[in-house]
Amino acid sequence: MEPGSLFSPGRPALIVPLTGTNQVELRGQISRIPQVADLVEWRLDLLRDYHNPAYLREIVEAVAPVIKLPWLATCRSVAQGGGSRMVPTHQFETMKMLVKAGASALDIEDDFSLATEALAYARDRGVVSVFSRHYFAAAEAESMDSERIYNWLATAHERGAQVAKLALTITSARHLLEVFTAMENYYRDTAGQRLFLVAGMGKIGTASRLVGGVFGNCATFAALAGANPSAPGQVTASLQAEVLSALGKEES
Numbered sequence: 001m002e003p004g005s006l007f008s009p010g011r012p013a014l015i016v017p018l019t020g021t022n023q024v025e026l027r028g029q030i031s032r033i034p035q036v037a038d039l040v041e042w043r044l045d046l047l048r049d050y051h052n053p054a055y056l057r058e059i060v061e062a063v064a065p066v067i068k069l070p071w072l073a074t075c076r077s078v079a080q081g082g083g084s085r086m087v088p089t090h091q092f093e094t095m096k097m098l099v100k101a102g103a104s105a106l107d108i109e110d111d112f113s114l115a116t117e118a119l120a121y122a123r124d125r126g127v128v129s130v131f132s133r134h135y136f137a138a139a140e141a142e143s144m145d146s147e148r149i150y151n152w153l154a155t156a157h158e159r160g161a162q163v164a165k166l167a168l169t170i171t172s173a174r175h176l177l178e179v180f181t182a183m184e185n186y187y188r189d190t191a192g193q194r195l196f197l198v199a200g201m202g203k204i205g206t207a208s209r210l211v212g213g214v215f216g217n218c219a220t221f222a223a224l225a226g227a228n229p230s231a232p233g234q235v236t237a238s239l240q241a242e243v244l245s246a247l248g249k250e251e252s
Contacts (some may be wrong), residue, residue: 002126002230003035003162006039006070006104007218009192012188013038013074016237017223017230021048026063032224033069040071041221043230044098045084050055056094064101072130072178072250074107081134088113099125105163107132119160131161134168136201141168148174149198157194163218164196167231171207175231179208187216191201207235210243236240 007013016069020026033040043191049055057102064071075094076082086094092114099106099121104127108118110250115131122129135141149166156164171203184199195218198209209220222240223229 003195006128007163007195009187009195009211009218010216012197012213012217013219014237014240014244015039015041015219016224017041017043017074017221018067018224019046019227019229019230020041023059023062026059027221027228028046028212029068029224030063030168034225034237034241035156037069037237039219040067040069041074041107041230042071042098042103043071043083044066044075044094045077045082046230047087049082050084050086050094053090057097060101063100063101067102070104072105072107073103076107076109077112080109080111081136085186085205091119094122099127103127105130106201106245108161109133110154110159111135111244115207116159122162123160128162129160130163130165130197131156131159132165132167134146136169136170137168138171138202141170144168144178146178146182146185149179150186153182153194153196153198156178156196162192162195165199166206167201169202170200170208172204176200176204183212183215183217192216199231199233201232203233206235209233209235210240211247213244213247 018029106122107130110133153164189224197219223234
């Protein structure tokens with residue numbers, strides 16, 4: 001699948017995460033996916049019995065066909081800010097299973113020990129690779145100034161990512177400006193040809209989610225009604241859709 005069929009630079013696709021811990025919760029969330037959503041992210045790592053391969057196959061076979069929108073497959077370890085404690089080989093096999101089940105895009109964390117293999121697998125299977133990095137700790141996140149953010153985006157694309165995704169905790173207006181500066185510069189220097197998503201975590205970081213498209217973001221994540229956000233700083237899908245509408249996404 002061509003990235004452009006899912007994402008457009010500067011016109012953020014609205015992604016809603018599925019965070020259910022079992023099949024009943026997942027089906028309930030799927031029934032509440034709003035019409036304004038463009039994609040779904042399935043956080044398989046949040047399943048209660050993620051460690052059971054037979055259970056995973058069963059739930060994927062039952063749930064995947066019910067998701068009617070294109071979906072992003074995510075299976076993130078605890079060390080990567082996710083919920084699973086899978087060993088890398090099990091994590092990779094789970095990612096492959098999700099692709100075979102119909103995922104349109106695959107999230108690959110850049111510190112995943114099998115990231116190179118996962119990028120190659122996504123390319124060979126024709127799914128969009130979303131190469132991710134998360135900085136949850138404020139001190140570590142604050143070290144990511146505009147130059148480092150720019151360089152990380154460039155490196156992610158050079159490694160073969162089709163979408164470079166950086167999420168970091170933002171605790172000050174100064175840091176928010178650094179983030180926006182990096183986004184604007186990268187968007188300009190690449191003429192919008194390299195897809196990226198920079199998402200702020202925390203209250204101040206919410207601004208990057210709401211208006212990131214102005215600076216080149218190709219997507220934004222927003223929580224389903226009645227579901228917990230999958231990351232700090234997410235607003236509801238309805239609010240995010242209103243902001244995107246106000247910024248003229250539907251007119252582009």
